[in-house]
Amino acid sequence: MITDLLLEAANLMLIGMATVFIFLLLLVLLMTLMSKVLRRFTPVKLADKVIKSDVNNTGVSPAIVAAISAAVHQYRQQHK
16 A cells, blocks of 8 residues: 555656656757847847947946045945
């Protein structure tokens, strides 16, 4: 009786683990395929322009960056 229950439990465990493994394998394969398709049909130069424009249009002036850097440096010096 106990042996039958243990065999049934092992069988259910293997079926469950196989199902999860197959699902994750399909997920990885579909994500890889989608990545390849998007890379093929999406122009790279457009993505580079978007990234460069985001970096250049932050709106923070160099004076503000210098003031923040000086304040952080002063705080670190006082709180060693």
